[in-house]
Amino acid sequence: MAITFDYSNALSFVQQHEIDYFGDFVNVAHRKLHEKEGPGSDYLGWVNLPLAYDQEEFARIKHAAQRIRSHSDALIVIGIGGSYLGARSAIEALSHTFHNQMEGKTQIYFAGQNISSTYITHLLEMLEGKNISLNVISKSGTTTEPAIAFRILREYMEKKYGKHGARRRIFATTDQSKGALKKLADEEGYETFVIPDDVGGRYSVLTAVGLLPIAAAGLDIDQMMAGAAAAAEKYNNPDLATNESYQYAAVRNALYRKGKSIELLANFEPSLHFVSEWWKQLFGESEGKDQKGLYPASVDFTTDLHSMGQYVQEGRRDLIETVLAVKKPRIELTIQEDEGNLDGLNFVAGMTMDEVNKQAALGTRLAHVDGGVPNLIVELDELTEYTYGEMVYFFEKACGISGLLLGVNPFDQPGVEAYKNNMFALLGKPGFESQKAELLNRIAAAKPE
Numbered sequence: 477m478a479i480t481f482d483y484s485n486a487l488s489f490v491q492q493h494e495i496d497y498f499g500d501f502v503n504v505a506h507r508k509l510h511e512k513e514g515p516g517s518d519y520l521g522w523v524n525l526p527l528a529y530d531q532e533e534f535a536r537i538k539h540a541a542q543r544i545r546s547h548s549d550a551l552i553v554i555g556i557g558g559s560y561l562g563a564r565s566a567i568e569a570l571s572h573t574f575h576n577q578m579e580g581k582t583q584i585y586f587a588g589q590n591i592s593s594t595y596i597t598h599l600l601e602m603l604e605g606k607n608i609s610l611n612v613i614s615k616s617g618t619t620t621e622p623a624i625a626f627r628i629l630r631e632y633m634e635k636k637y638g639k640h641g642a643r644r645r646i647f648a649t650t651d652q653s654k655g656a657l658k659k660l661a662d663e664e665g666y667e668t669f670v671i672p673d674d675v676g677g678r679y680s681v682l683t684a685v686g687l688l689p690i691a692a693a694g695l696d697i698d699q700m701m702a703g704a705a706a707a708a709e710k711y712n713n714p715d716l717a718t719n720e721s722y723q724y725a726a727v728r729n730a731l732y733r734k735g736k737s738i739e740l741l742a743n744f745e746p747s748l749h750f751v752s753e754w755w756k757q758l759f760g761e762s763e764g765k766d767q768k769g770l771y772p773a774s775v776d777f778t779t780d781l782h783s784m785g786q787y788v789q790e791g792r793r794d795l796i797e798t799v800l801a802v803k804k805p806r807i808e809l810t811i812q813e814d815e816g817n818l819d820g821l822n823f824v825a826g827m828t829m830d831e832v833n834k835q836a837a838l839g840t841r842l843a844h845v846d847g848g849v850p851n852l853i854v855e856l857d858e859l860t861e862y863t864y865g866e867m868v869y870f871f872e873k874a875c876g877i878s879g880l881l882l883g884v885n886p887f888d889q890p891g892v893e894a895y896k897n898n899m900f901a902l903l904g905k906p907g908f909e910s911q912k913a914e915l916l917n918r919i920a921a922a923k924p925e
C-alpha cells in the first residue's frame with residue numbers, strides 16, 4: 477500500500493489514550509457509512525464506488541477521451557466546486573508541470589469556476605485557431621457560474637463548428653434523468669455522462685466528473701480506479717488501531733477538541749496545489765456547519781515558508797499542520813558543484829534537489845512542532861495515477877468518519893445557498909422579489925446619511 481499516516485509529531489499535543497477513546501465512536505461511524513444509516517445516508521454512493529462502478533460508462537469515458545484527443549488541441553472543462561476541483565487536482569498533480577505549453581498534448585483549460593468577464597474573454601482569445609472540445613459538468617445543471625460560461629462557450633462552438641459540428645464536440649456530465657443541463661443535452665443530442673444521485677459533488681472525482689477530463693489529459697484512469705479500489709478494500713476496516721484513514725479522522729478531531737481550529741494542508745511539491753484546493757472543499761463543505769468544524773486551509777512549501785512561514789511559526793497557536801508528502805519524486809536532479817561557490821552552496825553539491833527538499837520538510841516539521849503546531853503526515857510512496865486514486869479514497873473516507881465524529885451531516889451543504897439567494901434576489905431572478913426588496917432596504921439603511 478502506498479499511503480502511510482504518521483501522527484507521532486502530534487503526540488506532544490494530544491495523548492495516545494485521547495485518540496484511542498475515539499475507537500468506539502469510529503466503529504459506530506464506520507457502520508453508519510457502510511450500512512447507510514447516518515445523516516446524509518442518501519449520499520454514500522462513493523463508499524463502494526471504486527469496487528463497483530459502471531463499466532459500460534467507464535469504457536464510454538475512455539472512448540470519448542480518445543476522440544477528444546484525436547480531434548482537439550484543447551478541452552475546455554466547465555464546472556465549479558466538486559464539478560471542477562477533482563479533475564484539476566489530478567491533472568495538475570500528475571501531468572507535466574507545463575502540460576498546456578507542451579507540444580502534442582491535449583491542452584486542458586477550465587471555465588465556469590468564476591464569473592469574471594476578463595477570464596472568459598482571455599480564454600476565448602487564447603483558443604483562437606485551436607480545435608476544441610467542451611465538457612460541461614454540473615450535477616444540478618443550474619449553478620450560475622458554469623451556466624454562464626456554458627452559454628458563452630456554446631455560442632462560440634456553434635459559430636465555429638455549426639450546430640451539428642458543435643454537438644459532436646460537446647460532452648455533458650450531469651444528473652442521469654433530471655435538471656436543466658440534462659434536458660438541454662438530450663434536446664441537442666450531446667453525449668452525456670452520469671453523476672450518480674448518491675454521490676455529492678465533492679465526492680465525485682472518481683465518477684465521470686473527474687474521469688473524462690483526466691483521461692482526456694492523457695492520464696491512466698484504469699490505474700486511478702485500481703488505486704482507489706485498493707484503498708476501498710484497505711480502509712474497509714472499523715478498527716481504529718489499524719485503519720490509518722480513520723486514525724487521521726480521530727487525531728484531527730482530538731486536536732480540534734483541544735482548541736485547534738485551523739488545519740493547514742502543506743505540500744512540498746507545487747503540482748499538489750490543486751489537491752489542496754480539492755481537499756479544502758472536501759473538508760470545508762463537509763464539516764463547516766452548525767457553527768463548528770476545523771477550518772481547512774493550505775500552504776505550498778517551501779514557497780509559502782517565505783510568506784506564511786512566520787505566522788505558522790509564531791502566530792496564534794490554533795493550527796494543525798498536515799503534510800501531504802511524497803516519498804519518491806517523479807524526477808531526480810543532482811545539484812552540481814560550482815567552482816566559484818559565491819552562493820556558498822557547495823555543501824549541497826552532489827545531493828539531489830529532493831534530498832534538499834526532504835531536509836527542508838524535516839527542518840520545517842521540527843521548527844513548527846517546537847513552535848506549538850502539531851504535525852501530521854500523510855505520505856504517498858510516489859505520485860502516480862494509482863496513488864492519486866488511493867489518496868482520494870483515503871481522504872474521502874477520513875472526511876466521512878471525521879464529520880460523523882464531529883456530529884455533523886458530512887454530506888450536505890445548506891450554507892452554500894445563502895450567497896446564491898442574495899445574488900439571485902439582487903439580480904432580480906423571478907420568485908425572489910420580496911427578498912430583493914428586503915435586501916435593498918437593508919443596504920439603504922446601512923448607508924450613512
Ligand SMILES: O=P(O)(O)OC[C@H]1O[C@](O)(CO)[C@@H](O)[C@@H]1O
Nearest residue numbers: 557558559614615616619677892
Ligand atoms: O455540480 P453543480 O451542481 O454545478 O455544483 C457545483 C458545486 O456547487 C455546490 O453545490 C455548492 O454551491 C457544491 O456542493 C458543488 O460541488
